[in-house]
Amino acid sequence: MYPDNLYYTKDHEWLRLEGEEAVVGITDFAQKQLGDIIYVDLPQPGKVLEAHQAIGSVESVKSVSDVYSPISGEVVAVNSDLAQTPDLINKDPHGQGWIVRLKIKDKAELNQLMKASDYEKYLEGLEH
Amino acid sequence: MINVIREPLIFEISSPGKSGVRLPALDVPERLEAVEGLSLREDIEGFPEVSETEITRHFTRLSQMNYCVDFGFYPLGSCTMKYNPKLNEKIAGMSSLVGVHPLAPEKLAQGNLELMKILENLLCEITGMDAVSLQPAAGAHGELTGMMLIRAYHQAHGNPRKYVLIPDSAHGTNPSSAHICGYVVKEIKSNDRGTISLEDLAREMTEEVAALMVTNPNTLGVFESDICQIAEIVHARGGFVYMDGANLNALAGVTRPGDMKVDVLHLNLHKTFSTPHGGGGPGSGPVAVKKILEPYLPVPVIEEKDGQYYLNYNRPQSIGRVKSFYGQFQVMLKALAYILALGPAGLREMTETAVLNSNYIRKSLEGIYHLKYDSPTLHECVFSDKFQKDFGVSNLDISKRLLDYGLHPPTMSFPLIVHGALMIEPTETESRRDLDLFIEAMKAIDREARENPELLRTAPHITYVRRLDEVQAARNPVLRWEGK
Amino acid sequence: MSYIPISDRDKKEMLERCGVKSVEDLFCCIPESIRLKGLLNLPGPLSEPEILEYFEERGKKNSFDRYLSFLGGGAYDHFIPAVVDYLSSRGEFVSPYTPYQPEVSQGTLQVIFEFQTLICQLTGLDIANASLYDGATGAAEAVLMANRIKNKKRLLVASNVHPEYRQVIYTYTRNLGLEVVEIPYDRLGRVDQKGLESALNSHTSVLLCQSPNYFGVVEDLKTLGELTHKHDALLAVVISEPLSLGLLEAPGKLGADIVTGEAQSFGLPLSYGGPYLGFMACKKEFVRQLPGRIAGQTVDAEGRRGFVLTLSTREQHIRREKATSNICTNQAHCALRATIYLETLGRQGLKKMAWLNLQKAAYALDRLTSIPGVSRKFGGPVFNEFVLEFPSDWERIKQKLEEKGILGGLSLGNDYQGLERCALVTITEKHSREKIDRYAEVLREVLK
CATH class of the missing domain: 3.40.640.10 (Type I PLP-dependent aspartate aminotransferase-like (Major domain))
Structure with a gap:
């Protein structure tokens, strides 16, 4: 169910490598936990983030979740479609529901992230 | 409730030329030059124009769409929805009391100042504390004031400190108030009894911690039996114990926060002391402190000299004002009238009955609804939807179905440490008959959950409106009437 | 207790269901050492007429309503339908x-x-x-x-x-x-x-x-x-x-x-x-x-x-x-x-109410500043409040007005250096022409 070409974090973000850049969003599991997304707080392009630093937040009617950067880097683009249609995250969390694009500082940090199979195992652990 | 008539917005029934009141004619010569230098508006665009008859029908119909304590059982946990004595409304309308301008010379307002001082003294006796400020407007405002007092003390002793410890079962206002006071919040996990673990507290309680904020009994209705040891741990590191007094209806007349070594607490006059909630306010959140924090109380402080009451502003260590004037005076009057009506034995009976009612419900529903913690509880108990979840029914569905039974649901999804929480606080207001009505309804709903879960998932069925689309409300906010 | 609808019989049966002998037992989680041994030292219980009297008596100690007040400053005495x-x-x-x-x-x-x-x-x-x-x-x-x-x-x-x-x-x-x-x-x-x-x-x-x-x-x-x-x-x-x-x-x-x-x-x-x-x-x-x-x-x-x-x-x-x-x-x-x-007053009513306030304040300003020694402190346009300056310290004038049953305005000297001779005077639609005239007459007398 979780695409093999993505990296995952314990906080339920995903990362897709595109050359020197990374596209980041939240996982299908995260969007289901939140329910209908009503608002996404996006960072300004140019913002420099450390790994695990909050990128922004995702809100449903009765909850707010911070989104953490899986990797260090500089924000080069944000998904401005989310301003009008935040439910893209519900509809297509791993695709059109992407949140930011980062210029990666250190690719070695990718080793800290989970592969799809590990993430699925991690989720099974959470069920119990 | 009459559900047939759909009441429009007042703006939609407005028509030009009407007014709901006749005002007197100008009795002085009109001076058109009086508006010189002013930017005047052409119109108040969209402002309504209706007659008194229409006003009366409009608000009477709107009122009939509301559920209220005067109508029935209102078991919102942590909200203490008790009966609001009608006498108190009459007193709060006495023009000799409420007709007084707040900046009137003190000697012309002696009665009001005396009443406020009496209330302060009675609240000191009830809480076992040394001094009270009536200025805060509501519980959260009282919390903020209390935390400011703590910060002012630490600041005066060289270091305001950095952290405030708050259990994960606490109300959201606790961390929010601490934050606005400039503190970083550290959460303490509840143990398997739903209370604070002494080991965790001892580990977290350093000399960088300004205070522990504790709700007692906590939001599960569980009394922190180790409260004295908790206070000792906090005091040993130079910190203060702040108690959220939201749940004083479980304690009044039985035990006192002051005797538990609490240093500062706020009270909710609109909870324990019966003043009405008014659809969300006004409340009143007096702060009670031990001697050590008294110098920091907000100004002014009511004092007495030679039988005359006066407002003392000359308090150099005070945190300053937290509100204009002296607080929610009318609310204070109602609370005082309530204390006088109860007397010491009545206050105790109030607490005992509230605790009895809650335990009666708990015993009656145990086994049918899941209880995460089996610790003894006082004035409220927290069930969850764990059993009903197997049938695809959530606490939200159970709550909405209760509306069809003519009952108000419990507090939902709080405290956060109980998933699918249903937090029930009956208060002493409920008769056996009303308690049984609720218990029977909850049992019936459990049966419905098994037999016909769809009935619950689509509830309520007979209210003025059915389930409302909160997602749409938040995604595309319409926050005012925009005209046709 | 009239606010508690549980009878002794209810209580007995409810305690039985809870499996305890007395209400005391429900408080077992509170350590004995911090439980109150007796009753609190509080007045009451008072009956309904006694409580009414209690507050009426305190109301009589407020003498504010015997004065003609021109106080405002963030709290206004307006007519309420x-x-x-x-x-x-x-x-x-x-x-x-x-x-x-x-x-x-x-x-x-x-x-x-x-x-x-x-x-x-x-x-x-x-x-x-x-x-x-x-x-x-x-x-x-x-x-x-x-x-x-x-x-x-x-x-x-x-x-x-x-x-x-x-x-x-x-x-x-x-x-x-x-x-x-x-x-x-x-x-x-x-x-x-x-x-x-x-x-x-x-x-x-x-x-x-x-x-x-x-x-x-x-x-x-x-x-x-x-x-x-x-x-x-x-x-x-x-x-x-x-x-x-x-x-x-x-x-x-x-x-x-x-x-x-x-x-x-x-x-x-x-x-x-x-x-x-x-x-x-x-x-x-x-x-x-x-x-x-x-x-x-x-x-x-x-x-x-x-x-x-x-x-x-x-x-x-x-x-x-x-x-x-x-x-x-x-x-x-x-x-x-x-x-x-607001909905009762409506579009026309609110405008008229505001107009009454502004016009009466303008009238009062004229009347009061026609008294020798009294002047308008600030030249900016006003709505229903204004600052007057007096020939001497306001506190003494205020006292004299009070002796004659008038609360003439709020002192500014405590909050603003240099305004010790000034007062903030507030007029609302409740001040009839006669009340404003009375203020002017008494002030003229006091300043003589």
């Missing part, structure tokens, strides 16, 4: 909680929605919240909100903002590492523009001014907005006499970004200072930084219009320490009274 008291005292409005179950709270929610709309119409801004505690905390919340938006840590506050409001701002901002700078007033009684220009810099988040200000003078908001915006700061306006909005241009149309204030004038009695009614409105783009509850429109499962509390993720019960404010309980019932009041 009878429907306001009558309708607002319905139990269905008095005794519900916050409308967390919208299906059975449409009355309260629709009232909030109407209140928000009325506040938007009066202030000329896009959105408003469901209420705040009062004008003073509203002013504090406004500067904190502006700083969340601009995040530049320097807050300018006009010195002619109500002294108590400024004190609350200091109390709220003291612990947050924010710089508060006071801007002087000029000869007109308005914000001193030169002072403002020299205080504005790139670190400034906001200017908070009051209009009509504490001297009763209406500010030139347009100019203040232009100056403030030039430095990428916001203009926040606090209003303590919102009846003025019946006549004055809406601040939102003159450049205000946030308008907050005290709406006690709209149907609330003086009540010795509370409960009053804070309100706040702002431009749409700042909605996520607005503190307090907000009601919004939506539809139900059958497509019918309904109202809910919305955008709750700003609030403490969801966002905890990251919330826009810690406010929870607000002044809902006061907002209900204001809504009934």
